[in-house]
Amino acid sequence: MYTISLIPNSNIDSILPLLQELNPKVELKTLKARLDDMLQSNYECVGVYDQNKLIGVSGLWFLTKYYVGKHVEPDNVYILPEYQGKGIGKLLMNWIFDYARSKGCVASELNCYVNNTSGQKFWLDQGYELIAYHYQKQL
Template sequence: MQNIEIKIIPTKNILCILPLLKELNSTTNETVLEKRLLEMTTQNYKCVGMYLNNKLIGISGLWFLTRHYCGKTVEPDHVIISSKYRNKGLGKVLLNWIYNYVQSIGYEASELNTYIENIKSHKFYEDEGYKKLGYHYLKIF
């Protein structure tokens, strides 16, 4: 696809990802999503945007941390390609950009979570070379 540009979304523009984020998370109230996104930007979080002719069609949050078992790692989070642009190889393009970017700033690994019911994503990530290491548990207080 021509005219694709991938870049870090400036913190001041982070709320532009809400329409895509809602494609993945339709159950959380938009006001809550806004508040959480703004708070995330104060932590070790950045967001990458994929643009087609200056239109945002894909995103991936990036969490940066160091783990004792793999070193400096990035966690792609809420990786989303707009539904009308899926199955065109754009997810692979986005992840390759992320891999190149994080390696250029000294990161050694990438790890992620995906929803159990999102079977298509499991195959996609396994094809990308990710290995299943365990289960992700969540307890909300």
């Protein structure tokens, strides 16, 4: 019914409308510039498709840290609202976990906004544990 696959860099701009829904305060040209910059830093993106329609995305960062080892960080995970609550997020995460294992990852970490209570519930349901706070300071 749904297909999940990596989005090739040649088609990466297809994620911009979904990123804009997720980040409505960020201008499209800024999102595009940041995406272009991220592609230079080993960023990958996976998409969920209903036929040929892109209905969900997740950025993928692969990192190694002292305390956890090699891991995947799903980033800007988003499913169109009309497709939410249908198990697609779980399918996407299982695909990501399998892909990460194939790349030698032993864990997954991510950030979730403090006001995103439905997201927090989703991540807990996926087996994530709240282990830290993420801080940010604008320079």
